[in-house]
Amino acid sequence: MTTRSELPGTAESYWMATAPGTRWPGLEADVTADVVVIGAGMAGLSIAWELTRAGRGVLVLDADRVAAGVSGYTTAKLTAAHSLVYERLRHTRGKEGARQYAHSQQAAVERVASVAAELGVDCDFEGSSALTFTVDPQQRATFEAEAEAAAEAGLAADLVTETDLPFPVAAAVRVTGQAQFHPRTYLLALADDIAARGGVLHERTRVTGLSEGTPCRLTTERGTTVTANDVVVATHYPVFDRALHFARLSPRRELVVAAPLPAPAAPEHMYITDDLGKRSVRTAPLDEGRRLLIVTGESFTPGTGDGNERFLRLDAWMHEHFPVGDTAYRWAAQDNDVSDGVPLVGPFHPGARHVYVATGFGGWGMSGGAMAGQLLASTLTGAEPEWAGLYDPRRLWSTVREGATLLKQQADVAKHFVGDRLRTTHVDSVAEIAPGSGAVVRVEGRRCAVYRDEAGTAHAVSARCTHLGCLVAFNEAETAWECPCHGSRFGVDGGVLQGPAVRPLPRRTV
Template sequence: MSGSPPTPAGPLPGRPESYWMDTTPATSYAPLAEDIEVDVAVVGGGIAGLSTAWEAARRGRTVAVLEADRVAAGVTGYTTAKLSSLHSLVYEQLRSTRGPEAARLYARSQQEAVERVAAISTEIGVDCRLERAPAYTYTVLPERRDELRAEAAAAAEAGLPAEYTEATGLPFDVAGAVRVADQAQFHPREYLLALAEDLRARGGVVHERTRVTGLEEGAPCRVTAESGHTVTAKAVVVATHYPVFDRALLFARLSANRELVVAAPLAAGRDPRGMYITQDEGKRSVRTAPYGDGGRLLIVTGEGFTPGTGDAAAGFRALDAWMRERFDVGGTVYRWAAQDNSVTDGVPMVGPFHPGARNTYVATGFGGWGMSGGVMAGTLLSGLIDGEKSPWSDLYDPRRLLSTVREAPALLGQQAEVAKHFVGDRLKSSHVDSVDEIPAGSGAVVRVEGSRCAVHRDEDGALHAVSARCTHLGCLVAFNEAETTWECPCHGSRFATDGSVLQGPATRPLERRELPGS
């Protein structure tokens, strides 16, 4: 976790659910039940997958979306849903590492994605509570003012209406900020559920509870679901957030990060009227959404950690305390967590899956900016499938080499962290010596008859044991008590206490284990 001050123990704030999930209906698209053939198969039903599928269908392609769980219910259902081309401090970094033209292309592609959501919302007639608002990257530290001034200059040079300011709508003083006007915020599930229905009206099909476990590239390609049914397609797009196939070795350049979210009602007159983010204080992100009868819901994000390593319970309490110290809010009504993947050079990977790719494409590594990034991916990939290369295809191409020597330290550091968990977690002792030490509602990795087991004791005292080895690449999982999940610290796979996959890149469940005497 971050360096936030200790917060008292006690009940966690709010109800453990995403506001976006709680205020939209559940979906129930049928699983794939037969072999089918389409022009484009999209693996993953989040914003990148659904945007790509919709754009391809709009171009006249036959499309199938294959989602392991429910559409718009994974990462997209737990986002903060900012639609912005101001992505923290990306422009000065891009200008320094890849040149001014790369920064301009990034700005143009992301801003066009913001406008694309507004245009599509109007075209398909969905009220997704889209609101225009300025975006701010701010600091409370005077020594960082020059960094913010440089970012404002780089963003303006890239073509955005960016300016440096020391005035914001926040109820506390800031030392400096970058401001970009006319950005947007929306309800992501209302938008995407309407997009899915419009996709079906255009002849596309959506299959939920259809986990894809196999991919054959070629002309045509073929994807296989765990049920054994196949989809034959002229093109396949892997949009599973973290790619579920490792043939491209993209995982070597991706790192997973989990961030916590708390939300509380706020009087409309106290709305800060903007979207805010800072890297100070362990990172904080702030926005509001319509809530109740004319009120607002304040949504605060932060306290990030690598899955399987952080104390989520302490993080939720720290984040809630920060919100209450700075905003006049009511009782916390929601808490949830979002997971993102970042690329070592800071730019998402969207395009051909790998150097020898045959009609296969990928979208990943949005680094916390998946709303604009996912929509951008939809337009870029649907064009590539039709043989049309966008002006920014090279910028996002997953086959690009390390952009500069400045990326190498990040890459080496990331792989050292993975190696630490892969080897070190096997050398250190278990969290507890026996299952008898595990309290109700908790879990731990325990050595049982020579093998490491991930053991959870539910609130009724019953024990549930599974293998502690992640089925992706074999790292040892750790228990997230606040979310009651097993998480892999190497590449971010997450599992339920019964071993079932909640989030990839793993595609196979943790194996069940029998405990002595059970």
């Protein structure tokens, strides 16, 4: 069995490793604010910056560090070319819906470019083309239809068969006028400008409660209370379940490996394919004569399967196809897919008057987050854009179209919620757990999630996710407990690493 120490590269995101840390204070006293934005990633900071620029007083709260969550572990493509999306939208939303999607996403790409220029931030912003490709000749008709639909929606799209990848492709949809950048450098500049314009940011302040009303009230795990006129929930996966978004969202985790290669051998553009369990390719400037190749893939549901073997497969594919040096970094990214394929950005639920949400970007959170900033800032200042209805979380007219996907998602959740409990145990005793690994074991009648560190000491917490009670599973590649139902992630001490859970796994004695 492969161990974490045998995996290639440093276990860290390149974006986190090459940008400075942050030290915004935690919230230590009760406060009142105009607008509170929960979450300081691409969506949260884009929303906060747009609102601050429009003259609203903004308070940003993050459970961890600014720009250190999902946005610090992305692939960081900035594009309106979201794989094979436009032909599907043409059928499910009509030509106008596809046009609105393309217009809003392309406007988001251009917005990031203009903001980066306005702030004078050196975030390695590079114009590029985005190509979705296949190596399967039988898929050509599908790609022809996608190129036609993307062009009809207003993008500069066409079908090509020649690329600068080091292997042949059967077909590719190319969209020009896209970009790539260093997301954390960009977001830290946004945070600084928010503060310079009078906004306030607090890190390590997890929001645990929300009371809607006029005004709204938030409570935090620090015991502090925030009173606000409006609230935006931009926590990637919403941390409050009253809108039942968890029934429409499915979490997906993907792995990333990165290695240096000579600049002349680097692909000029950004690429993605659903072949081989997904492969995404881009590069970033590294140093004189070299670029960093970043490869993403091996999609899986959190809490399922062997992350170590997935990392090794992805790394082997990168080295097989590109003249790279030793793997420098490895990390993982998590995304949420909406059952009807369109993000949820707008009022939190049908009865919401002062609470808004931004979620479900399906792996395209860089353009999606910037789009959410423009949409919600306009909505909160009384100038809702024409495409707001496309993203409205209250939409009901898509239920029939998304019914099959909803049923599959909930069947998968039920399989884990019920099926995992039918197993008597995952191992028979704590003694069976090898150093450096973890397993669920029944101890004195209760299922415990037990991690044994390299010194042999056992660390035990409850195996029931504090979100909705599914049983967690151990991800050995990342040394974390993960919930396969809705994607919550916990450290070996039970602390919340990623929502929707807001409470830690209680500790147990073994």
